[in-house]
Amino acid sequence: MSTIISVFDTTLRDGTQGEGISLSAEDKIKIALKLDTLGVHYIEGGNPGSNSKDIEFFQRVKQLKLQAKITAFGSTRRKGAIAESDANLNRIIESGVQAATLVGKAWDFHVHTALQTTLEENLAMIYDSFRYLSSKGMETIYDAEHFFDGYKNNSEYAIAALKKAEEAGAAWVVLCDTNGGTLPGEIHEIVSRVREQISTPIGIHTHNDCELAVANTLAAVQAGARQIQGTINGYGERCGNANLCSILPNLQLKLGYSCVTDDQLKLLTGTARYVSEIANVNMPVNQPYVGNAAFAHKGGIHVSAILKDSKTYEHIQPELVGNKQRVLVSELAGQSNLLFKAQELNLNLNMENTETRAMIDRIKELEHQGYQFEGADASLELMLREASGDLEEIFTLESFKLLVEKTKDRSVVSEAIVKVKVHGETVYTAAEGNGPVNALDNALRKALYQFYPQIDDMHLSDYKVRVINEKDATAAKVRVLIESTDFSNSWNTVGVSENVIEASWQALVDSIRYALIGKTRSPQSAEAPRERLGLVNH
Structure with a gap:
């Protein structure tokens, strides 16, 4: 039986910190429903006390019967305060969520510079906060902020931060590469060491500043992490978060882990494009697995080969992630491209006659003039239907x-x-x-x-x-x-x-x-x- 990986989606919280992304409460509800259908285990909705949109979301999401656990986000209690009187922690409890994620410092440099407090007080802040929420029957998740930078600078203190959360009842300790500067080899080595010292299940939260967020997440899972945190399409602050649209199929199809069901994985492309539309952000056409060009073929040699067997130029069947194979017709097109498109449209094109060759020449000439048919499939189809005599004159x-x-x-x-x-x-x-x-x-x-x-x-x-x-x-x-x-x-x-x-x-x-x-x-x-x-x- 394959190892089960817990999927934690933070599109509605961390994803909205990306430049140009703003979601209304209604947008968040729509996306939450889509994520639940995809089969993620946790949906982080935001901070219930930070703004009116998040407050409305947590009120409305209670009415939905979701399988995923709705999770609220917050930080450990303020320095010098008491957890029971901390407004941030109490708003999380009042939101009625099943689980809560608290971010706390794990890098001694941040404790001194950002919090401007002592190392001992920071550990007390972590312990008190998780003890308080756990006592209310909530599932608590510790996001150990800047963990990898902290571990490299002072490993003893970074581990001590994890142990305080563990002692206070945290269900997960999540190691965060908050600045996104750690390399996969380092991730694997450090996660492996943490596993030897912590009995609580480990999660991984990476950022993409070195374009390694996906690779770092895979390395962490291979080292023993059992929860993955990320966003749809990799939305997030600066260069973004780890992209679940790449992580899920890589783990499930390439490495044999179990994240969602096979049928749910087939919803991945539709989910990615739906979230893109709601967020009003164009998806890169070359985004792996779910992009419009992920299984698109342009060169005549490539197309000739995939007509014989798609494995010649496709690493998986696109349908496994809900995508589809596409053949582009352009100035690089050969007969195989047109043959594929004709078969797709159930048109009878004779590849040996002069009309078909003339069609190829016409497409190349039009592309030379500035037309771009690889991004205009409908115009191309009209041309092919006209060439085959299968086009009714509408007006x-x-x-x-x-x-x-x-x-x-x-x-x-x-x-x-x-x-x-x-x-x-x-x-x-x-x-x-x-x-x-x-x-x-x-x-x-x-x-x-x-x-x-x-x-x-x-x-x-x-x-x-x-x-x-x-x-x-x-x-x-x-x-x-x-x-x-x-x-x-x-x-x-x-x-x-x-x-x-x-x-x-x-x-x-x-x-x-x-x-x-x-x-x-x-x-x-x-x-x-x-x-x-x-x-x-x-």
Whole structure:
């Protein structure tokens, strides 16, 4: 039977200390539900007395029937005070949580410099605090702050700090690499020594300042640590915390430890991307295991090999962590790339005929002009369907006009006038927007709605403009990437032009065409009743 590892998630506390990350109480509740489904054992919600958001979270989370233990964070009592009268400790008790994490100094330098007290008083602060909370029936966890720096400077005192927490009833002693400067070999050696002197189960909490937080966590577990602390996507102060999205599959799939169930591990990618959306932080595409490019293949030789056996260029099956294999088509593409994409779309592409070779040449030429299909799968699919004769013409553009008005008394207002032909019928519409692209989007939707009412089920979720040749200044060619979503999917389209409006129109049209492929209705169905649950209005 594999060794069980306790998973302690601190995304809602330590993760929010990362630059640019702020979570409301509602955000925290949503993420807590997702983490519970993932199967983590502890969810650290924050400090119940530090701010109104955390207070609201601890009040609301009581109503949820979570399997994970909700944990409150605090610090040891103040110097010269009594634990029973410490406001911080009492707020933790009043929060009603099952477990509490207290941070306390384990580095003599910090005791003298940061706390400005004696080594003896710091040990008393640790003992008193854990004795008090443990007496209230709470599971207590000691986060030994700066433990590894403290151990290297004064190992006797660092161990004494752990023993005081142990004597007072702490259920876990967690060794913290708070400054993130320790190396994996040091972590393994020190954890091994601690195990010989401490009987309480050991945890590990690392930071990523040397980009070693994941490696350091693995080293600690291999040396005997049985609780791992980290955050989803590695969010956290400075360079971040240990990334659970890498730690969990490394421990479970590579080293044979048991962290969550196999079915829960399959939720990892979805959880990572969900937390990213709630936190409003873009995930790096190359993030291991859960990133969009983690199992993406671009080079023709690579693609040719994975078509024979995915193990040739993939270290695990992406489905084990809820991700999927992707093949990118770009100027580096060969026939294997297009063959893979065609098979994925159930399209019949003959790799021997001249049309397919012409398609490869066309993609390479468009990429040379500035298009980027590896980030715009929907535009690529439209091209492949067109080449295979499997693309229905949804509508054609007759013309569009844009008016932008700015007066001293009001903000800029944009108006778009669009003329399109749908099913042989010319439709002429106008709409306003908060910018020219938004106005075009609104006018085009207005024109198509009577034929395709399901267009209201999609909306634009992201819009990016990239200058391709900066030296041409305002006359430079630009690339526009649009991300669109509906209830269950998201897709990306691209447009390129010297005119940002034209580039935007190309990407916008591709986005709508892609959404309507295979989902078209007859014009009569426009009058059918529709259920609208939280749809975005345009």
